[in-house]
Amino acid sequence: MKYVRIAFAAVFFGVIATLEAHAAATDWVEETGARIRLVAAEPAAGDTQIKAALQIELKEGWKTYWRDPGDAGVPPQISVAGEGIAGVEVHYPAPDRFNDGKSAWAGYKHMVAFPLTLNISEDKPVFPIKASSFLGICEDICIPVQSEFALDVPQARGSTADQALVTSFFDVLPKSAVADFKVASLSNSASQVGIDLTAPESEAPFEIFLAADGYMFGVPKLVSQTGNSLRYAAKVIFAPKNGTGTNVFYTVKSAKRAVSGTVPLTAGQ
Numbered sequence: 001m002k003y004v005r006i007a008f009a010a011v012f013f014g015v016i017a018t019l020e021a022h023a024a025a026t027d028w029v030e031e032t033g034a035r036i037r038l039v040a041a042e043p044a045a046g047d048t049q050i051k052a053a054l055q056i057e058l059k060e061g062w063k064t065y066w067r068d069p070g071d072a073g074v075p076p077q078i079s080v081a082g083e084g085i086a087g088v089e090v091h092y093p094a095p096d097r098f099n100d101g102k103s104a105w106a107g108y109k110h111m112v113a114f115p116l117t118l119n120i121s122e123d124k125p126v127f128p129i130k131a132s133s134f135l136g137i138c139e140d141i142c143i144p145v146q147s148e149f150a151l152d153v154p155q156a157r158g159s160t161a162d163q164a165l166v167t168s169f170f171d172v173l174p175k176s177a178v179a180d181f182k183v184a185s186l187s188n189s190a191s192q193v194g195i196d197l198t199a200p201e202s203e204a205p206f207e208i209f210l211a212a213d214g215y216m217f218g219v220p221k222l223v224s225q226t227g228n229s230l231r232y233a234a235k236v237i238f239a240p241k242n243g244t245g246t247n248v249f250y251t252v253k254s255a256k257r258a259v260s261g262t263v264p265l266t267a268g269q
Contacts, residue, residue: 068211070105094258177261203254214240
């Protein structure tokens with residue numbers, strides 16, 4: 001597959017169709033290989049955040065990409081605007097690893113949804129919400145997809161039913177890393193990064209995904225293991241000058257679960 005691999009990401013597990021009526025949603029935008037829409041939970045009075053998501057229903061054989069989509073891709077892009085929207089955080093589910101014969105990359109197939117947390121300022125209304133997405137939807141080749149959305153979200157009671165659809169998207173995200181399951185450290189040399197992983201031996205094997213601004217990493221490979229302490233190495237395909245100290249986002253998958261976190265990149269030997 002080649003070029004323009006752009007994605008929002010979050011794995012979409014089936015949601016009972018009747019729940020969709022309890023969240024505000026745009027019409028589906030039909031694109032080659034997928035259809036896309038914006039959906040948001042109805043906030044209760046006094047809420048300081050709106051939970052929303054970009055849903056992507058991929059056609060059979062089509063894929064889209066994680067925040068680091070590999071050496072031929074482009075990182076996800078999204079923007080959200082509206083009176084009183086003070087900022088947006090895009091959340092990413094645990095991806096899968098793909099290899100198209102030319103490069104390895106991280107992404108998703110089937111149905112995905114990328115959860116969004118919209119922060120509300122204290123003194124302004126927030127509607128309508130306007131969002132823009134730019135995605136790479138790929139089969140044998142990649143098609144760049146630019147989509148625009150506008151959504152009026154009425155204030156609701158904040159009931160369980162109103163939150164259920166969007167909450168289901170958040171529920172499938174990786175959990176926060178914990179002491180016994182995390183990337184403990186990253187060390188950088190000229191050509192590779194060393195990854196020290198603490199993880200339950202009983203949950204092996206593990207997959208590690210890394211992403212940082214200005215960096216491009218190869219697929220982490222296991223070098224050594226002593227009990228719950230594992231050492232991986234990944235090729236540094238591209239790095240900025242003076243990149244040491246950068247916080248690297250990671251997701252680690254085991255056979256049972258996935259966790260995400262950030263860790264600083266330190267100077268290696």
